[in-house]
Amino acid sequence: MNPVGKPGKTGSLMPVETALARLLEMADATRVLERERLPLAQVQGRVLADDLLSTLDLPPWPNSAMDGYALRTADWTGEPLVVSQKIFAGQAPEPLKPGTCARIFTGAPVPAGADCVEMQENAEVLADERVAFIEAIKPGQNIRPQGQETTVGELVLPAGTRLGPIEQGLAASLGCAELDVVRKVRVAVLSTGDELIEPGQALGPGQIYNSNRVLLCSWLQRLGCDVVDAGILPDDLDTTRTRLGELKDVDLILSTGGVSVGEADFLGIALREEGELSLWKLAIKPGKPLTFGHFRGVPVIGLPGNPASTLVTFALLTRPYLLRRMGVRDVEPLKVQVPCGFDWPVAGNRREYLRGRLENGRAIIYKNQSSGVLRSAAWADGLVEVLEGRTLVTGDSVSFIPLSEVLV
Ligand code: AMP
Ligand code: MG
DSSP states (O other): OOOOOOSOOGGGSBOHHHHHHHHHHHHHHTOOOOEEEEEGGGOTTOBBSSOEEOSSOBSSSOEESSSEEEEOGGGOSSSOBEEEEEEOTTOOOOOOOTTEEEEEOTTOBOOTTOOEEEEGGGEEEOTTSOEEEOSOOOTTTTEEOTTSSBOTTOEEEOTTOBOOHHHHHHHHHTTOSEEEEEOOOEEEEEEEOTTEEOTTSOOOTTOEEOOHHHHHHHHHHHTTOEEEEEEEEOSOHHHHHHHHHHOOSOSEEEEESSOSSGGGOHHHHHHHHHEEEEEEEBSEESOOEEEEEEETTEEEEEEOSSHHHHHHHIIIIIHHHHHHHTTOSOOSOOOEEEEBSSOBOSOOSSEEEEEEEEETTEEEEOSOOOTTOTHHHHHOSEEEEEOTTOOBOTTOEEEEEEHHHHOO
16 A cells, blocks of 8 residues: 655656546446436436437427517518417417418417518508518518427437536426436545534634534535535544444545544544555645545545645545536536736646636735635635646736636
């Protein structure tokens, strides 16, 4: 097994891409295949289990895109036309009488025989109730053709799509009342550290409040996971073994803390004894130490305990891993290129994810980028990515990952 290495020089650190590729490979191999059928209103945040094929043409019939008049272009000679019927949305029209027009409203089916709709603004109702059309009329004008959006049998949403309000709306437009989704991934969250106590209790000497627990539990819920809140784990080997052993029926044990230096790394010892362990020194800042392994067959990810490190390693590594286990293909967050509004004179040997925001179109960063400072991330609305070996001057282009991209 790979022992805890010396703090890395550039060469000994694992690039973020390598770590992500390994995690995704393991996620692919342990994809959750069980599924459940849910009412459409309850699928938000879940992952579609099967390809969704259209069972209809959408729209099912040609309909009017405007309030106006339906007519046959060939019937229009420039002379006013008699209105032979009125068609509202929701009605089934009669075929259009030759030589006439039909009053029609947005969304109403276009009657057979009509090939265009002229909007009412370009029509004039004469005293004798005939309608004069002011402009030239073209076939197809203002008609939404049958099957414009989709036709029967067409792939509308592939399996592995994460479902949100837009996908729910689209499925509804196809008449789906229920969808088959991948069952929730069950994640146990453990916070390790003798110094931790829960908010609400009085702070004793040397103690700090546990911030990672609620941060990860809420985030996981947003990702559509079933969360098993396994509380605080003291820095003690026996307790670590026992408590890990109790976490059955979960798809992942996610712990924080205790991965930086070997001494208090009881998680690592327990994994070595009853499973397997890889300790990665990542070229990432904040972050760096990350544990991946198994305990009695259950995958375990151990994130560094400093809250900003927890946040960054969860956002960039754990989140994609979990989404991939649910069968999502596209798991990496969107990065946008923006000019930086700060100088970065000293190149680092790790890729930095600075907590920053966009101000007047430029990325600026929080004044204190310490990995213990979670406030930096509350202030921020994104992560500014500074590549290893890179220096920056104001105006250089940098990648910016909006936090809104990774928080869901
Ligand atoms: P560790 O990875 O256990 O060495 O912890 C690194 C730093 O993160 C230490 O300052 C810990 O006190 C702090 N830390 C670890 N876990 C948590 C937590 N759950 N909430 C807040 N801070 C933590
Ligand atoms: Mg610790």
